[in-house]
Amino acid sequence: MELYAQSAYELTRLLHSRQVSALEILESVLKRIEAVDGRPGTLDPGEFTEEDRRKVHAFITLTAERARAQAQEVDRKLAAGEDPGLLAGVPFTVKDIFCVQGTPSTAGSRILANFVAPYTATPVARMEAAGGVMVGKVNLDEFTYGSSNESSAFQPCPRNPWNPDRVPGGSSGGSTASVAAREVPLSLGSDTAGSIRQPAAFCGVVGMKPTYGRVSRYGMIAFGSSLDCPGPIARDVRDAALMLQVIAGQDHHDSTAAALEVPQYVALLEGGVKGMRIGLSPDYFRIAIPDIQTGEYALQPLPEAFSAAVHRAAAALADMGAEIIENVPMPNTRYGIPAYFVISRVEAASNLHRFDGVKYGYRTSQPVQDLRSLYRKSRAEGFGLQPKLRILMGMYVSAAQYSEQYYRRALQVRSLIRRDFEQAFDPQGEYRLDALLTPTTPTTAFGFGEVYGDTVLMQYADQLTVPANHAGVPGISIPAGFASDGMPIGIQFLGADFTEEKILRIARAYEIATQSEEWRKACPQERQ
Secondary structure, three states, X not given: OOHHHOOHHHHHHHHHOOOOOHHHHXXXXXXXXXXXXXXXXXXXXXXXXXXXXXXXXXXXXXXXXXHHHHHHHHHHHHHOOOOOOOOOOOEEEEEOOEOOOOOEOOOOOHHHOOOEOOOOOHHXXXXXXXXXXXXXXXXXXXXXXXXXXXXXXXEOOOOEOOEOOEOOOXXXXXXXXXXXXXXXXXXXXXXXXXXXXXXXXXXXXXXXXXXXXXXXXXXXXXXXXXOOEEEEEEOXXXXXXXXXHHHEOOOOOOOOOOOOOOOOOXXXXXXXXXXXXXXXXXXXXXXXXXXXXXXXXXXXXXXXXXXXHHHHHHHHXXXXXXXXXXXXXOHHHHHHHHHHHHHHHHHHHHHHHHOOOOOXXXXXXXXXXXXXXXXXXHHHHHOOHHHHHHHHXXXXXXXXXXXXXXXXXXXXXXXXXXXXXXXXXXXXXXXXXXXXXXXXXXXXXOEOOOOOOOHHHHHHHHOOOHHHHHHOOOEEEEEEEEOOOOOEEEEEXXXXXXXXXXXXXXXXXXXXXXXOOHHHHOOOXXXX
């Protein structure tokens, strides 16, 4: 097997046994990127070619020379008998919502296209300190606003490695595409409504949203500050556990980072599921879309392939000793998207105020008469459609005359969603769950242009993932086979606060139980 196709765990084993060097691993990855990725996203892409439509286009910035210097340092430490770290020699990509010192940190937006970060985000710094080799910054929906990666100001935008006519999902689509296409074994993403887990499901990889506060947000350009969670993207659960081990923990730069000991996730991974209680909720087997005329919800069952994948997983886990608890009520799941529409946009509008054309980033070249004119023209030219829509809606629903009707009510709904999870996981309660098992998405990856432009419909791609962001609980999406259209299906395990080790164990158990199944042998088309 080529080095680029090896897992992070296996690469560290090969490196420590001196079978390969960090530079050899890196060169294998760089050749793979050259072969499958195509040209990086730019602000002025020109005409799209047929070749563009076949490539992955995960990257905005490739940092090959920086990566070579890091790989050389890993090799030097090994030769000197020094500890090179848990991720020694492992190449990884970073969603371009994280600042990395000396690199463009764009958030996928024109307004930050010329911004070179003066410092490095804590999760990235920890990966590099652990010997990880950062090969570049990958594309995303502008400021993470989207579920398909089509809204990036940097085009061509990423394409799904399983079918380049399909989107990779979003907003961490560049991260999941780079992992699925075997360009790197690991990527750092962020999850605000499912932005790690939804594209992970679409691209057939593992994506984890940790508990809010488990991983520092320092250096991550904010969208919804009460919802954003950095997290790992990998090709298997063991790699995700290895990466979480490195990036989790308290950070004096971030007051919301939890001051809790980080468990040994990798060491606990093979504990099995015997005696664990895993729940199924009927509220996660249907999508509730409101009728804008009547306000009533229309309940639509998920396609059979998605519910079947969950039930197959439940049966496999039951065979391994888990107890499956059915009919766990999660009645407020259906309100997750409406509440998210309000809360996230209020927070987005607040966070976007800092981009004004004065301190950093894009500034209009047009003549201006005063400071207000500078703000108006810089923001009008620098922001794309999605940031503008969020600013307008956020300002509207937080205005004094409407905040009681919308914002306060959305916060109350968030509390109800949180209560659903508390009752499901309460060790003294009726259900006493160790995890909730659900589908990750209601569909497979959709085609380019099929949903983009319909903000409401696009948002409902996240209905099954956003409740975990409201509640702050951890969740992991893992591959669970393929639908009839040949695209990956994901299933999701959700847990109580700071129980990442449990859901990783369960996900790993399912991975082991299905490792010999035929669908596990599949690789993205034309990218083997």
